[in-house]
Amino acid sequence: MDGTRLVDPAAYAAHGYPYEEWAKLRRTSPVERFEPDGWPAFWAITGHKEIVEISRQPDLYLNGPGMTYVRNTMERDGNPPQMKTIINMDPPEHRKHRKIASPFFTPRALSQLDGLVAQTARDLVDGLGSEGECDFINAIAAQHPLKVLASILGIPEEQEPLVLRLTNELFGSDDPELARGGDHEEAIRSLFVDFHSYFSQVIEDRRAHPTDDFASVIANATIDDQPMGPLETMGYCLITFTAGHETTRGAIGGGFMALIENPAERQRWAEDLSISARAIDEIVRYVTPVTHMVRTASEDTTLGGKRIRAGERLVLFYASANRDESVFESPDALQLDRYPNPHLAFGIGEHFCLGANLARKTSGAIFRELVSRLEHVEIVGPVERMASILVPGLKHLPIRYRLGPPRLSVQGLADFSRRTAA
Numbered sequence: 001m002d003g004t005r006l007v008d009p010a011a012y013a014a015h016g017y018p019y020e021e022w023a024k025l026r027r028t029s030p031v032e033r034f035e036p037d038g039w040p041a042f043w044a045i046t047g048h049k050e051i052v053e054i055s056r057q058p059d060l061y062l063n064g065p066g067m068t069y070v071r072n073t074m075e076r077d078g079n080p081p082q083m084k085t086i087i088n089m090d091p092p093e094h095r096k097h098r099k100i101a102s103p104f105f106t107p108r109a110l111s112q113l114d115g116l117v118a119q120t121a122r123d124l125v126d127g128l129g130s131e132g133e134c135d136f137i138n139a140i141a142a143q144h145p146l147k148v149l150a151s152i153l154g155i156p157e158e159q160e161p162l163v164l165r166l167t168n169e170l171f172g173s174d175d176p177e178l179a180r181g182g183d184h185e186e187a188i189r190s191l192f193v194d195f196h197s198y199f200s201q202v203i204e205d206r207r208a209h210p211t212d213d214f215a216s217v218i219a220n221a222t223i224d225d226q227p228m229g230p231l232e233t234m235g236y237c238l239i240t241f242t243a244g245h246e247t248t249r250g251a252i253g254g255g256f257m258a259l260i261e262n263p264a265e266r267q268r269w270a271e272d273l274s275i276s277a278r279a280i281d282e283i284v285r286y287v288t289p290v291t292h293m294v295r296t297a298s299e300d301t302t303l304g305g306k307r308i309r310a311g312e313r314l315v316l317f318y319a320s321a322n323r324d325e326s327v328f329e330s331p332d333a334l335q336l337d338r339y340p341n342p343h344l345a346f347g348i349g350e351h352f353c354l355g356a357n358l359a360r361k362t363s364g365a366i367f368r369e370l371v372s373r374l375e376h377v378e379i380v381g382p383v384e385r386m387a388s389i390l391v392p393g394l395k396h397l398p399i400r401y402r403l404g405p406p407r408l409s410v411q412g413l414a415d416f417s418r419r420t421a422a
Contacts, residue, residue, distance in 0.1 A: 030304055031045055051316045115414045128401065136256055171390065175395070255367065257383065276368055293351070
């Protein structure tokens, strides 16, 4: 194994996640160094235990030097303009900036969105009609988190397609169908300029006319009694929308395909919506929308019996850890009532996903609406995956479906979401 299969976006698009390679590494060497041609050398971390160990030592394993794995050309030619995000920060800077958003994303604070999230799910599913065919990713998986996040950031409905296109171009920068044309590095730079131009208008408006949305929280945030810097402010907008959207889209799209392929589990959920909290966590484990994050050793150390040198990269493959046989019984099976479920799809430790509660709420609403109404569903065309190492989720999932009438009112769905906190 030369490591290319683990990091090549085209391989993810063509073959999906490298589960066989990860399983072999977990058995033989969960901490293994690779030097693939055209890519920087890296340590592949595939075991659950090792990823947890790294994640709980943020001073030893840093985010700042780079949170994702990129080609040598990107490093040689210079990275695109950076909108500094909390994912790129290390302590104590990270903790100060995380406190800005933490109160907004608590389960209690997010409960005010229950009605919006339930109504959005109902409208999207009703919009499909009682039966027919559609591309589930474009019709549902991309639209539901788009509308929820647009509401949180105060993005007008007519501008949603623009921001969705920019998000697709960012995360699909290695995908021929989704990428912005032209030179790859220049396309990324121009894309960041477009994001900056758009969100600058949002920030300017919320400073002049603050509301109770999250965009106002970001626009008027302070660090050490001083206004948050422009790069950090822009980074908060960027990461909230793009990462929040893309990961939830991946969970909904991949999760729905898993439900199609596991009709008995789908029926179990339809008959007992009370398992929703566990079902959502199991789908997130099973799909793991974010395959990896990168850490950089701040000093020489030892991990898994291997000597790690200061400055070396470690690629934490969460999708591998979530199939670790030493942690999960029958890890390749979808078990919607799985408990306990110590998955790492939202990370762990210092950088545990700030939007985990919102992701669970958004996914839960659309899945409850779907599983409670589906009478028939089947895949009717080629399933296509995005060419990406970071979020290689489904980009096309053609289905034929038949839907029954709603079983619960929108208010009932909202109340259910509040009770289950999913």
